Each structure stands twice: as C-alpha cells, then as structure tokens.
Amino acid sequence: GQNIDQPTEMTATEGAIVQINCTYQTSGFNGLFWYQQHAGEAPTFLSYNVLDGLEEKGRFSSFLSRSKGYSYLLLKELQMKDSASYLCAVLDSNYQLIWGAGTKLIIKP
Amino acid sequence: DAEITQSPRHKITETGRQVTLACHQTWNHNNMFWYRQDLGHGLRLIHYSYGVQDTNKGEVSDGYSVSRSNTEDLPLTLESAASSQTSVYFCASSETSGGPYEQYFGPGTRLTVT
Numbered sequence: 182g183q184n185i186d187q188p189t190e191m192t193a194t195e196g197a198i199v200q201i202n203c204t205y206q207t208s209g210f211n212g213l214f215w216y217q218q219h220a221g222e223a224p225t226f227l228s229y230n231v232l233d234g235l236e237e238k239g240r241f242s243s244f245l246s247r248s249k250g251y252s253y254l255l256l257k258e259l260q261m262k263d264s265a266s267y268l269c270a271v272l273d274s275n276y277q278l279i280w281g282a283g284t285k286l287i288i289k290p
Numbered sequence: 291d292a293e294i295t296q297s298p299r300h301k302i303t304e305t306g307r308q309v310t311l312a313c314h315q316t317w318n319h320n321n322m323f324w325y326r327q328d329l330g331h332g333l334r335l336i337h338y339s340y341g342v343q344d345t346n347k348g349e350v351s352d353g354y355s356v357s358r359s360n361t362e363d364l365p366l367t368l369e370s371a372a373s374s375q376t377s378v379y380f381c382a383s384s385e386t387s388g389g390p391y392e393q394y395f396g397p398g399t400r401l402t403v404t
Contacts, residue, residue, distance in 0.1 A: 185332070214392060222397070222398075223380060223395035223396060223398055224380070224395050226392045226393075226394075270333075276391065277335065277348075279332075282330060282331055
C-alpha cells in the first residue's frame with residue numbers, strides 16, 4: 182500500500198529553526214510537495230522536489246532523498262505566523278497526490 | 291486574478307438529503323479534484339477529472355458523484371447524505387502539462403450532516 186508518515190505535532194520557539202520530516206512508500210514517484218495550511222484555511226503550495234537535494238526558497242528549504250524515501254522541510258527564523266499544519270504529499274505513478282496527515286507546528290514566543 | 295471558489299462555505303443538512311457542493315475555477319485548468327479532510331487523516335481523494343466529460347473515482351468515492359460539463363466547474367453531489375460525510379471538502383485544480391502539477395485549492399466547504 183501507499184503510506185506517508187510525518188510527525189503529528191511539533192513545537193518550536195520564535196526565531197529558531199525547525200525541521201519537519203516526511204517518509205514515504207508509494208507506487209512510483211513523480212515528485213514531492215510541501216503545503217502549508219493555517220487553521221480553517223485551504224492548503225497553499227510551499228515547495229516541490231523531484232530530484233535529490235535541497236531546494237531553498239527564502240526562510241523555507243526542502244530536501245529530498247529518493248533512495249531513502251525521505252524528505253524534510255526546514256523553516257528558519259521562525260515567526261508566529263508560521264504556526265500552521267505542514268502537509269507532505271507525493272505524486273505517484275498515476276500522477277495522483279498521496280497526502281500525509283500533516284504536522285501541526287506550534288510556535289511559542 | 292485567476293482563482294478557485296467553492297459554495298456554499300458552510301452547509302448543514304439532514305441525513306438522507308441530496309446535497310451539491312459547487313466548485314468553480316478560472317485558472318483554465320483541465321485537472322480538477324475533490325478531497326475531504328477529517329481530523330487525523332490526510333486529504334483523501336473523492337473524485338477527479340482530467341477534462342470535460344471525464345470523471346474518475348478516488349479513494350473514498352462511495353456516496354459521492356461528480357459531473358464535468360465544462361472546464362470551469364466540477365460540482366460534487368452527495369446522493370443521500372450520511373453523518374459519516376460530515377467533513378471539510380476542498381476542491382482543487384492543476385495544470386495538465388509542464389509540471390510540477392501543483393494543485394491550487396479552493397477555500398473549502400464545511401458540511402455538517404445531522
């Protein structure tokens with residue numbers, strides 16, 4: 182079966198760095214997405230990785246290792262507005278997005 | 291600006307009633323999707339469409355139907371609403387070619403079945 186695992190909840194301090202991990206087992210792989218979802222709102226696209234390595238976009242970076250079935254999202258200089266759920270999703274061989282349950286990130290002052 | 295809208299944003303209905311949730315996008319995307327989101331679960335795919343007159347079942351399609359008569363709209367119908375269908379429903383769309391096929395989401399519809 183297809184499976185995506187990520188921690189349910191994480192807590193971090195304003196101004197710090199946090200890494201949210203995602204491991205996956207899917208039928209085929211055509212890329213991995215990270216989305217941000219604030220409470221009561223729709224998911225919004227953060228990043229996309231299809232090749233191994235690190236993609237940096239401002240305070241957010243995403244890493245992929247296809248051989249290990251592993252990705253992480255790195256958030257630097259945390260701000261209170263970063264409090265949200267972070268969703269990992271894999272585009273499988275049928276170009277369907279398989280979603281993890283999301284990681285709720287709580288930022289404390 | 292292009293967007294994807296959903297209506298209604300909130301709906302309360304009774305068990306056994308038929309309910310239709312609307313989704314309209316102005317991205318001119320061929321691909322459209324319906325998901326439901328429940329606590330403790332990731333987004334689960336209900337139905338999807340790759341173009342006009344094309345519809346496909348997703349992971350949790352029982353009790354739901356869709357139709358695609360034009361590019362912009364993909365309405366979702368609950369044929370006979372059940373309490374298990376109380377959820378938040380998201381519509382999304384994406385491009386067909388060129389990658390990376392990121393999906394753009396509507397604001398969601400919160401449906402309560404009593």
